[in-house]
Amino acid sequence: MSVSEYVFTASDGEEIPVRIAARRGIRNITLRPKIGRDREIQISKPWLVRDMAALEFLEAKRKWIERIFARAPQRETVKPGMCLEYLGRRVTVMHDASRYSNSYSNDGMHLIIGGAPDMFERRLGELIKKEFLAEVKRIIRSAPRDLWPRKISLRDTTSRWGSCSSTGTICFSWRLAFAPYDVMRYVIMHELAHRRHMDHSPEFWATVSELYGFGVERAKRWLNAHGAELHKYL
16 A cells, blocks of 8 residues: 545645555545544545546545535543543543553542543543444344454544445444444444445345334434534544
8 A cells, every 4th residue: 555645725724634545456536534633634546546536536525525624523622520421421531640540430420541641632532442342342242143243443434434344344433432322323233234235225224223223313313413523522
């Protein structure tokens, strides 16, 4: 894989880094705008496609790209004493530099992050990702075994909350940890349904409803309305 770097200048003058990765085995150009801590646009292109063609494709999608960045919430620094909601619970995060490890209070309402102050957010993010992955695996085990993925991976994506490949790998945005629990569970069941139907046919949606139960449309509406908010922290 080779990587080239450019800059996308938005209409308001903001300069957003662009990383173009040439990959073997893919057929189309794909765009992934990242709206988290470090805003950038990631482009994947087939090995023989020129960088200029990828940049022309990016320009053709300018309105879509700018709309994503315009709707992105202002990032909020997580500081000790703040309350966060993730994985269906509300927790006050604290910091104790004298500790080497992280731990919850006995009532589970406080999370103490250890280590140096400048590592506070990073260690918090790593812990949430670890717990999110564990919860994803637990939820998957509640589904029929023939739908279980061969591999699970976490990403920090803005355009897709999950994906399922024909090889049996399922990817999730770890930002789903900040979504309401039922919404997070919906995305998991959505991707598991793709293990049976690699499309969005009526049969696929019937499988989603079978796995998830009542409320699929409600979960979809929540993601459409509030999905950008999941990139507010970390």
